Amino acid sequence: MRIAMITWEYPPRIVGGIARHCEGLAKALSKQGHEIHIFTLDFPGAPDYEEDEGIRIYRTRSEIGHPNFLTWVLLFNHFIEKRMAGASRLVNFDVLHVHDWLTAPCSIGFKHFIKKPLVFTAHSTEHGRSGLHIPDSFTIDGLEWWSTYEANKIIVASGSMKGEVCGHFNVPDSKVDIIPNGIDASKYEGSVDKGAVRSRFGIQPHEKLILCVGRLVPQKGIEYLIHAVPIVVRRRPEAKFIVVGDGWYRDHLEWIANATGHRWRITFTGFIPDWDLVQLTKSADMLVVPSIYEPFGIVALEGMAAGVPVVATQVGGLTEFIQHDRTGVLAYPRNPESIAWGIDYVLSNQGHADWLVKNARDIVQKAYSWEAIAKRTARLYEEVIEGKR
Amino acid sequence: MSFTPPPQVPEEFRVLSMMHNIGAISPERSLSAEELAQWTGMDVATVKSYLQKLREGGYVEFLQMAGAEKYIVTRIGIMKVLTLYS
Secondary structure, eight states, X not given: OEEEEEOSOOTTSOSSHHHHHHHHHHHHHHHTTOEEEEXXXXXXXXXXXXXXXXXXXXXXXXXXXXXXXXXXXXXXXXXXXXXXXXXXXXXXXSEEEEESGGGHHHHHHHXXXXXXXXXXXXXXXXXXXXXXXXXXXXXXXXXXXXXXXXXXXXXXXXHHHHHHHHHHHTOOGGGEXXXXXXXXXXXXXXXXXXXXXXXXXXXXXXXXXXXXXXXXXXXXXXXXHHHHHHHHHHHOTTEEEEEEBOOTTHHHHHHHHHHHTOGGGEEEEESOOHXXXXXXXXXXXXXXXXXXXXXXXXXXXXXXXXXXXXXXXXOTTHHHHOOBTTTBEEEOTTOHHHHHHHHHHHHHOHHHXXXXXXXXXXHHHHHOBHHHHHHHHHHHHHHHHTTOO | OOOOOOOOOOHHHHHHHHXXXXXXXXXXXXXXXXXXXXXXXXXXXXXXXXXXXXXXXXSEEEEEETTEEEEEEOHHHHHHHHTTOO
């Protein structure tokens, strides 16, 4: 099949999980013999066009900009659509696959232009991310609804996300398929010099490294982990915390960290390179995912693949691949005491933590390889192309 | 334990976001503090103070373009802006 995948983020333009999702899916589909064309936005230093492992990547520069966010979105959609129209003179696409609402306007327009089916992956919803408190949010919510309406088929990564999409947008159950996110477990193979990595991040050999990775935005719940720090260190004075990522909420989180009186135990690294994150994750004693909204939670899956015990909150997709006390530990969301309990529980019994890690790795390898996810996605493409849906 | 209400998006972040949306991510589309003041409706001194803070965080870069002082959003600045929208 010739597949046009449209996404506003694709490496090296990485914001959250969408870029990694698109890259993993595209590479796996390409290995399975499909022709993949990625239409995305430009990024400094990345070429306008390149071929990577057989994938054709078209990075489009918005020739004009505008300070208003939604106007900017419409403008870059226009330029991506022009690029797709140019490519369609040379390539007869079989199916379009758009990821999230940001590139939905160009994808919907292009769907009608080339008269081919459109698949929409809803990675999250505005309603779930931040509620509908401001006019921009209502516009985004409307664009998300439009995407679900125009799509021949919708993909979501978890049962909770399916409930959210069907319930909020009144989409028929049969129109939505659950295909989870995948992971490249090979990235976590091989050994690392944990002592050297930990030392580089200021962690002494006797200290316990508790890692948290994510965009620094409210829905990631990182403030609840920070509020848990004083509770944890009462029993675990050797605990140190590293928060990887950045975002508009960072200043506020650092302010909370200062207010706990334990700021010196908490390191905010900002964004770090992917290879560094892999090494750091493998060198940690635990990964904590304290989200309050999480359609899937790929960072937890990455922790499981890296061989570290995962403590996560009982929200959204996290509850669908983390079995409490079997493949990880679930804590209550928005609850520092519960998060602290989960951390202490894992640190209290190394043998049990090792058992959790072993179970988690088995699950990741069996159910979340990109090869398996790509096969399921390709079957869905075939169905929409054949008009079965 | 007391929780503070979530803050609004910081003002300097709004400047960063606007720079990004206008397209100031490459030298040929860099913007001066005066141009940014026009776009944002802020006074030049305020914009300059925000730009200084953003420079310290590594989110914007200062350039000399044809004798003029200009600014662009860096790669990590772009990634930081995008957290607002995803």
